[in-house]
Amino acid sequence: MKGAVSYRLSAFGLLRLQPCFVVCALCSLIGCGAAPRAHTTFLRSVDLVEMTDTMAQSFASDEIIGERTPSDEPWVISMYRVVNHTNQIIPEREKWLYMGRLRAMLAQSDIAKARSIIWIIPPERWPIVAEELNVSDEPYGLRMKPTHLLTAEFHALTNTSGSGRSDAYVCEYQLVDLGTGTLVWDDKWEVKRAVEGRTYD
Amino acid sequence: MTERKSATKGRSDAPEATKGSRAVSLGLVVAWLCVATGCSSPARNFATIDAYYRYDFAAAREAVRGDAMLRNDEQTILNSTRLGMAALADGDLHEAEIALGRSFELLSTAGLNKDRTIAAVLDYEGVRIWKGEPFEQALTYHYVATLYALMGDWENMRAAAANSLFRLTDFGRDQNPEKLARRAAQDEQFLDTGYTAVDTNFALGFLMQAIGSDLSGASGSSDQFDAASKINPDLGPLIESLRARDYNTLLIVDYGKGPTKIAYGPDQALAAFAPQERLAGRTPSLIIARGVDRLLAAEPVCDVDQMAVDHRWNNLEDIRRAKSVIGDLLVFGGAIATAHGSHRDSDKTVLAGLGAIAAGLLTKAGAKADTRYCEFMPKSIFLAPLNLDRATDLRLSIEGDPGAAIILDDVAPGSSSSPNAIYLRLHGRGSPNARWLTQRNAIYSNDHTGVRPADYPWILGGNDLSTPTRETLQAYHDNGYLLDMTLDDLQALYDAEGIHIGSGMENQPGVRRNPSFRHVLEGGTGLFTPEPNSIGYKRLMCRPHPTYQPKSDVARNVAASIRVNDRSGSQGASVQSARVKKTGSLRHAQPNDEEMFE
Structure with a gap:
């Protein structure tokens, strides 16, 4: 019984952690390799x-x-x-x-x-x-x-x-x-x- | 019963679900770690650096051109600046304008790294788009201003220089990275609020702006000269000369290797610039002489080493410094939590601990300071206005460094309203001694010198590297060569050899462009004359190069005919009579024609 509770908690913990990992991984991916774009106040x-x-x-x-x-x-x-x-x-x-x-x-x-x-x-x-x-x-x-x-x-x-x-x-x-x-x-x-x-x- | 079964099933499925979730989570952690590792510091481009400091600017440009022109990534500004600076030194203003223009536009973009801050914290500082430290930005603007000075475009020189005069963040006297990091660790807001915005102390920027304003007729030059004088009173004589427009020639000279950027301290989280030129604590002077007459001893207007160590000229993106501490705390705290959870059989605690360790390791990995920097920056920058009464040879040297000397042949003065601006890049002690720098005369004639008497095209065995024009062809005719050749024939001759007129003129899809930026003298396919009095010009024109071996039958035949006629001591009509048999066009000359001349 104690084990079942523990598993449920773990599963809950994992599910809570997963979005964080996804966000972090996405942040890393976004940060790495995106092209710089000129956005200035110059005349166009x-x-x-x-x-x-x-x-x-x-x-x-x-x-x-x-x-x-x-x-x-x-x-x-x-x-x-x-x-x-x-x-x-x-x-x-x-x-x-x-x-x-x-x-x-x-x-x-x-x-x-x-x-x-x-x-x-x-x-x-x-x-x-x-x-x-x-x-x-x-x-x-x-x-x-x-x-x-x-x-x-x-x-x-x-x-x-x-x-x-x-x-x-x-x-x-x-x-x-x-x-x-x-x-x-x-x-x-x-x-x-x-x-x-x-x-x- | 059914419910109990379901409940039992549900309980029995729970570990499976947990295992699945755990596998997913671990997978994500691993993926994240891989991403983080993949984004680590880009390898330094040693090929371009090595070539640059051997005065081989053509090779330096080749080694960086692909990255600068084809890629659009975190290193774009850095690579464009490198390419632009190398092109400027090489005397190719067209490529310098393209590359530095790109740097200028991106440097002027506000918030370029706005969306990358989180990635930089979680990952590696190098995921941020390199804009350089503020001093590198100011110097890049200075090089854009220099470029336009060389082009005689004083308006754009002024505009570019004006951008280098941004305000700086001053955290007070006697500050250094360690002190600032400590303060930042104690006070989260310190780096955002603990400074005073102060006016720049970039005297060189003010001088370049003032020169541009003065020569373009814009207002404000007097104030700009005053600002430079206030920053550095030692510049007084130079400023007076510029203010009085008592010059018709303006030398802009870079000397030595600028500071290198190194990571140090705990987790290599701190970055600092360290001088590379050992000059026994003395700032060298630039000596300019005409024959035995010393015309000027100029002191540097800008000491890049000093700028680099001044905290006001650094970004202080100190999140990396704080990250190191955060990393230690997380790893330490995570290890404790994991051990505690294992002992108590608490998966939640174990997972939390593992998460903390992973996060800690990642931030720790990301804590390493960003050591990207522009390696082409010099140690010292000189401005030397001269008032020459006639075209004259000038000898420039750096006091105390015999290897850093150059002789400029027949420098033509400009006028007081539009001086002749010359940019020179002299290397310091670590670079090879290039004897051709002090070779006075050009070995090869070119668009700058004009075709010399008795000369004809280099690809035919002569010493002339002028681009084909009516005037050039007329000069060959006057010398007795290529008498029945038209301009179209001459151009067809170069075409047959695969030689492009101009620098970087190859534009066929699928064909490499790099060779067309390289001069035919150095094995490339470009025929052009670099900016006179540039290092690129000296390297090409003032040292001997291997003889050209024609590739096409037509060129071989014409070259052979010239050799035969030269041997027989006649030119003119003989060349004409012995000239290759034309079948409509020079392109169609027969392969065996060469034999009749041998």
């Missing part, structure tokens, strides 16, 4: 698409640009500079992708013809853009003398702490008339990204 390709879409829309709906007609003297807009003031690495080819996509969107739309605008990229930058956009033909007007300069500046406010990191990005576009030095159009796109967890764990 989805941001590129959203940003350039928004900026293209803003450009197209601008009052000054809207007043232009096909018979006006063409504006030759050069995608001049992309400036990275964030704490994120943005390789040269990616920088120009931000400009290249905007140029491609505006060039493909009716705006270019309707507003008499020619988009150019500094010839020395064209190979980078062509590679990123996977196009081969040099676009019309690439080597024309620009009348306007378009610049893009990326800024970020970075906060890091023991509990995570956040980056508030502001991407600012400006179009300057080279003849008068006046700012023709500007707009900005903002996004904030945050991740939780220790950065140096």
Whole structure:
């Protein structure tokens, strides 16, 4: 009788212990071999698409640009500079992708013809853009003398702490008339990204 | 009666059920132990370390490339950093950007080990994804900044350096791992609450950020120079030179072997970094000379040995240290419980005891400190801005270490707005003395030097390793060689030899890529010119290599024609007339064509 009780207790003990072993074994298995995944506050390709879409829309709906007609003297807009003031690495080819996509969107739309605008990229930058956009033909007007300069500046406010990191990005576009030095159009796109967890764990 | 039978049956089944459960439990314990054993510390990659410290960066990269590029596991950041640093030293900026870019992204990921803490406690510390100690992280960011400096991309240099300036945890003066472990054992919350978050003392990071800010036109460089100066007032002259932009050439020089990480103490639960370079207690200077003129004696901006022993630059993942104690208690307590249960015939107590022993042994096994570290880190890092008035030869040496010297041939200055940045990796006393480091002139011409007079392609018996371009071919023509060969023909010639133009250009499925990262001079299939003034460039171009043996008939024939014409003392038209018979393309030259030239 004493033995039977003992067996029941043992069985009960085992049954109670089993989940612990299972959990422990699973923890070990999970911990061993799972692939690290990058999860950062950096700008991503989805941001590129959203940003350039928004900026293209803003450009197209601008009052000054809207007043232009096909018979006006063409504006030759050069995608001049992309400036990275964030704490994120943005390789040269990616920088120009931000400009290249905007140029491609505006060039493909009716705006270019309707507003008499020619988009150019500094010839020395064209190979980078062509590679990123996977196009081969040099676009019309690439080597024309620009009348306007378009610049893009990326800024970020970075906060890091023991509990995570956040980056508030502001991407600012400006179009300057080279003849008068006046700012023709500007707009900005903002996004904030945050991740939780220790950065140096 | 039926009930009694059932009851009896039930009682008689109980031991069977218990035996079954016991077998399952034991099986799980064994499985768990196996898992734990399987996850033990990964073997160190001695092949890559050994090659790296022999200046054979090509072999070092080969030995780690597979792990870095194909695997995505706990060692990914470590292997990517190793690969990136070796590529940087070898002068392959493209591969360095890929590898260090991966490290940068993963290092910037917060909470990478969030779900691994339990596994690390139950198992082995190595199941955690290696991010390195904070000083290794800061240095990895520094190498990303260095990479962009070499590329003249000052914006990204600034951005990378900015990431190295994270705050540190300060537990007070005179702290060491033992003291901290003791405090942590007494106070469970100590490691989470017992510190003050302090600003970094990484002067090198501030200087790199300041240089990047200044040259990219970003604001803040003045404050960043001030911060570096405040951390280390001895850097004053260097900072003034940088602040005044009184330089057009920037040397970033690594010297010596960084500290090694060892486990010690009870159950090897504690980890510490120990210096490897014995320098008689003196920090060496970097001497830069032009001929007999000493241009600069630079002191190190960063002493990695000092960083490594500073508790503020260590993670203090001290759960492993506490685990050792927990292990002892569990094993001891478990043994007592088991003995007690056996004596009293109490299976429950016995099982509890066995469970405790198993848990104790596992945590004890897991208590061993994680000794993974980046072996490529140097002992000292120097920054040396120079204002060169013309292209000039420079001799760099480490004071007191005659083996650590290099001569750079014809260093072209940049400008004050975009200086020429050069990165050099010099090893210390434990590494072989590489004579080619002080060989002044390149033996082989290349994309950096241009085709020299009277030279032609190395694969045809010449000494030129330029990649085929219109300019290169024109230079061969001007030298009287390959006169009726077009650029397509020249490229087809390399193609026929299985030589890829560029580093790592092999991209066929199922074909090994490693050989294409190795230069043809060293038996690989890549034709490229490493970053000028890199160690990789010196190793390839400044020491003699065995003569190339053409593999294809077309190359053999063209090489033979050149030999014949050189022997006869004529080039130009003779080469043209004696040139291989073409049947549409050079690829289709007849095998027996060679005989007519012998």
